[in-house]
Amino acid sequence: MNKILVVAEHDGKTLNASTARAVNCALAIGGEIDVAVFAVNASAVSTAAGKLKGVKRVLKVERAENAHQLAAVLAPQIAKLAKDYTHVLAPSTTFGKDLLPRAAALLGVQQVSDVMNVIDATTFERPMYAGNAIVTVKAPAAPCILATVRTASWQECGTGGTAEIVSVTTDAAVPAHTRFVGLKAEKSDRPDLQSAPRVVSGGRGVGSKENFAVIYKLADKLHAAVGASRAAVDAGFVSNDLQVGQTGKIIAPELYVAVGISGAIQHLTGIKDARTIVAINKDPDAPIFQVADIGLVGDLFQILPELEKELDEL
Amino acid sequence: MKILVGIKRVIDFSVRVQVKKDGSGVNTDGVKLSINPFDEIALEEALRIREKGMQAEVVAVSIGPAEVQQQLRTALAMGVDRAVLVETGEVLQPLMVARIFHELTKRENADLVILGKQAIDDDCNQTGQMLAALWDRPQATFASKVELKDKTLTVTREVDAGLETISVDLPAVVTTDLRLNTPRFVKMPDIMKARSKPLQTLKLDDLGVAKAPELEITNYAPPPQRVGGKKVADVPALISALKERGVL
Ligand SMILES: Cc1cc2nc3c(=O)[nH]c(=O)nc-3n(C[C@H](O)[C@H](O)[C@H](O)COP(=O)(O)OP(=O)(O)OC[C@H]3O[C@@H](n4cnc5c(N)ncnc54)[C@H](O)[C@@H]3O)c2cc1C
Numbered sequence: 001m002n003k004i005l006v007v008a009e010h011d012g013k014t015l016n017a018s019t020a021r022a023v024n025c026a027l028a029i030g031g032e033i034d035v036a037v038f039a040v041n042a043s044a045v046s047t048a049a050g051k052l053k054g055v056k057r058v059l060k061v062e063r064a065e066n067a068h069q070l071a072a073v074l075a076p077q078i079a080k081l082a083k084d085y086t087h088v089l090a091p092s093t094t095f096g097k098d099l100l101p102r103a104a105a106l107l108g109v110q111q112v113s114d115v116m117n118v119i120d121a122t123t124f125e126r127p128m129y130a131g132n133a134i135v136t137v138k139a140p141a142a143p144c145i146l147a148t149v150r151t152a153s154w155q156e157c158g159t160g161g162t163a164e165i166v167s168v169t170t171d172a173a174v175p176a177h178t179r180f181v182g183l184k185a186e187k188s189d190r191p192d193l194q195s196a197p198r199v200v201s202g203g204r205g206v207g208s209k210e211n212f213a214v215i216y217k218l219a220d221k222l223h224a225a226v227g228a229s230r231a232a233v234d235a236g237f238v239s240n241d242l243q244v245g246q247t248g249k250i251i252a253p254e255l256y257v258a259v260g261i262s263g264a265i266q267h268l269t270g271i272k273d274a275r276t277i278v279a280i281n282k283d284p285d286a287p288i289f290q291v292a293d294i295g296l297v298g299d300l301f302q303i304l305p306e307l308e309k310e311l312d313e314l
Numbered sequence: 315m316k317i318l319v320g321i322k323r324v325i326d327f328s329v330r331v332q333v334k335k336d337g338s339g340v341n342t343d344g345v346k347l348s349i350n351p352f353d354e355i356a357l358e359e360a361l362r363i364r365e366k367g368m369q370a371e372v373v374a375v376s377i378g379p380a381e382v383q384q385q386l387r388t389a390l391a392m393g394v395d396r397a398v399l400v401e402t403g404e405v406l407q408p409l410m411v412a413r414i415f416h417e418l419t420k421r422e423n424a425d426l427v428i429l430g431k432q433a434i435d436d437d438c439n440q441t442g443q444m445l446a447a448l449w450d451r452p453q454a455t456f457a458s459k460v461e462l463k464d465k466t467l468t469v470t471r472e473v474d475a476g477l478e479t480i481s482v483d484l485p486a487v488v489t490t491d492l493r494l495n496t497p498r499f500v501k502m503p504d505i506m507k508a509r510s511k512p513l514q515t516l517k518l519d520d521l522g523v524a525k526a527p528e529l530e531i532t533n534y535a536p537p538p539q540r541v542g543g544k545k546v547a548d549v550p551a552l553i554s555a556l557k558e559r560g561v562l
Pocket residue numbers: 202203204205206228229230231232243244245246247248249259260261262263264265266267270280281282283286298299300301327351352434
C-alpha cells in the first residue's frame with residue numbers, strides 16, 4: 001500500500017491552504033496519508049492539519065532550528081522521514097519548490113515538479129514549456145517518489161478528518177550555514193491571490209503606481225484579490241508577490257479580469273485554469289483576447305469607472 | 315574567488331512551443347535557441363560581483379551538444395573569463411546536471427555557483443537546490459538581490475509572501491529570479507575579443523559522474539485549448555455576459 005507524506009506549509013501559526021490541495025493530490029494517488037509539520041511549536045498548525053479529510057496522522061517535528069522553514073534545515077529531516085514512505089509531496093509554492101528538490105537529491109532521486117494529474121501511483125502529468133506541453137512522466141517507485149503539487153490543478157481537500165497527532169524526532173544533523181534574517185511581507189486585508197475565487201490584475205497599461213488605485217477599486221467592488229503582470233511589477237506599480245504567470249503565481253480563480261495586460265505566453269501560463277477570463281484592453285489585437293471568454297476593447301480609464309458604477313447598481 | 319555560472323541552451327522564450335503530432339516531443343526544427351533567460355541574469359550577476367572589485371574568476375558552464383559552444387561564446391563576449399562545455403548528446407534531468415556541477419565545484423574549487431531558478435524548457439526548478447544538497451552547502455534560491463561581504467552572502471529572495479532575506483556562508487549556490495538585474499547587451503568588439511578566450515570541452519563520459527535515476531517521459535500532449543475570442547461592445551454587455559456565465 002502507498003504511504004504518502006505531505007509536507008505542511010505554514011507560517012508558524014496558520015496552515016497554508018496549499019497544504020489541503022497537496023493532500024487532495026495524495027488522495028488521488030491513494031493510500032495512507034500523513035502530514036508533517038516542521039516548527040518550533042507545531043500545535044496550532046497540527047490541529048488544523050489533523051482536520052483535513054483523509055489524513056491519518058500528523059507528525060509534529062518540533063525543534064528550535066525549524067523556526068524559519070529553511071530548506072537546508074528541513075531537507076535532511078525529510079530525507080530521514082522519507083524512509084517510511086512511498087511518496088513525499090509538497091505544494092509547488094516557493095516553499096515547496098525550494099525545499100523538495102533538496103530532499104530529493106539527498107535521497108538520490110529525481111523529483112516530479114508540478115503534478116497536475118495523477119494517472120497511477122507512479123505516473124503523473126506535468127506541464128513543461130510554460131504550459132505549452134503536458135507531459136506524462138513515470139517515476140521509479142524505489143526508493144521513494146518526491147513530487148511537488150501544482151496547486152492550481154487541485155481543489156482543497158476539505159475538512160472532517162480526525163487524524164492522530166504524534167510527535168516525532170529525527171536524528172538528522174542540520175547545518176548552521178544558512179540563517180534567516182527577515183521577511184518583508186506585504187500586508188493586505190484583501191483576499192489571498194492564490195486562493196481567491198475572483199482576481200483582478202493590472203498590467204503595464206495601467207501606467208503607474210498611483211493609477212493602480214483603479215484596479216484596487218474594482219477588486220474591492222468584486223471582493224477580488226489583486227494580481228499583476230511582470231511588467232507591472234518590474235515597473236514598480238505593485239510588489240512582487242502579486243505577479244501572476246510562469247514565474248509568479250499560477251492561479252485558477254472562477255473569474256479573472258485582466259486589465260491593460262497584453263497576454264504574453266508567460267502570463268497566460270498563470271491563468272489557463274481560470275473558469276472565466278475577462279480582458280479589458282485598448283488594442284483589439286492583443287493576444288489576451290484569444291483566450292478571454294469575454295473581451296472588451298477600450299480605454300481602461302473609461303471602462304473601469306463605468307464598470308464600477310454598473311456594479312454598484314446591481 | 316571562483317564563480318561558476320550555469321548556461322543552458324533552451325528554446326527562445328518568444329517561441330510558441332508546439333507539440334509533435336506523434337507525442338514524442340516538441341518541434342525544434344528551425345526554432346530559435348538561446349541562453350535560458352534566468353541564466354543570462356546569473357551571468358550578469360557574476361560579472362557585477364567581479365566588477366565591484368572582488369578578485370573573481372567567472373567560469374560559464376554548459377552541459378549539452380557541441381552546438382552550445384555558440385551560447386558559451388556569447389557568455390565569453392559578455393565578459394566571463396573562460397567557458398567549459400560538458401559535451402553530451404543526451405538530454406539530462408536535474409539530478410544528473412546537479413551531479414555534474416558538483417563534480418565541477420570540486421575540480422574548480424568553486425566558492426559560488428549561480429544558476430537560473432528554472433530552465434524555461436523543462437520548467438523543473440530543481441537543479442540549484444539539488445546541487446546545494448549534494449555539495450552540502452547553502453542555497454539561496456529565487457534571488458532578487460545579492461550582497462557579498464567577506465565570506466557571507468546576504469540574499470533577498472522572492473517568495474510567495476513577499477521578500478525574504480537570508481544570510482549564507484560561502485561556498486554557496488544562488489539561483490536567480492527575474493528582478494535580480496538586467497543583463498547587458500553584447501557589443502561587436504567583445505564578440506571579436508571573445509574568440510581568443512579559452513573554451514574547454516570535457517566529454518561527459520570522462521568526468522566519472524555516476525548516472526542518476528531518471529523519470530521516463532512517455533508522452534507529450536498539447537494543453538487543452540481555451541476557446542476565447544468573444545468580444546462585447548460595452549460595459550452593460552459585459553455585465554450581462556458575466557451574469558450569463560453565472561459569475562456575478
Ligand atoms: C523567462 C520569462 C518569464 C516571465 N514570467 C512572467 C510572469 O510570470 N508573468 C508575466 O506577467 N510576465 C512574465 N514575463 C514577461 C512577459 O513576457 C511579458 O513581457 C509581460 O507579461 C508583459 O506585461 P503586460 O502585458 O503588462 O505589458 P505589455 O505587454 O506592455 O502590455 C500592456 C497592454 O496594455 C494595453 N494598454 C495600454 N494602455 C491601455 C489603456 N489605457 N487601456 C486599456 N489597455 C491599455 C496595451 O494595449 C497592451 O496590450 C516573463 C518573461 C520571461 C522572458
